[in-house]
Amino acid sequence: GAVVSQHPSWVICKSGTSVKIECRSLDFQATTMFWYRQFPKQSLMLMATSNEGSKATYEQGVEKDKFLINHASLTLSTLTVTSAHPEDSSFYICSARNRDYGYTFGSGTRLTVV
């Protein structure tokens, strides 16, 4: 079946630093990648949608200059949290969409900013 490898699975960083999260589709091409964020006891909230080779579309309230998304190839998408602050601490999950496999989720990245 389709697998999306997401790294790192957890990261602790200092306030003001940047963190990059990678999602790779291992045996299929992800035409669209969705990036979600989940705070404790809340549901997954979509942050942005990216299609290979084009700029990401951000949801209302999500700062595009803070959450940089790159989807340069059909198998790799990255989310960079720039100048991270404690309020950015959350669970970040990617979801790749493919016509044959539907939606496949990465295993998530738990970010803690101290």
Next chain:
Amino acid sequence: RKEVEQDPGPFNVPEGATVAFNCTYSNSASQSFFWYRQDCRKEPKLLMSVYSSGNEDGRFTAQLNRASQYISLLIRDSKLSDSATYLCVVNLGGGDKLIFGTGTRLQVFP
């Protein structure tokens, strides 16, 4: 109003019990409907799609009422391993984003 609403629970039930979860969605243009399961600190996993005619997968039965914009999930003969958060998810179709409900927490006890 939230796009997808669920009772957050928790639902605490004994093994072997039957439990039902409900969900309502606000956008009448929604095309696809799903139930996902999420274990603590893990990614959500697809439990089953929900079809207009209703569908069953082993101990799990899902129903959709488009007129009322209402989705349900019934779990029969609950197992300890069913303990998780169940997410109601809708989609406008055409490869669009998935919209998640807040989830209903289920705890099955011995």
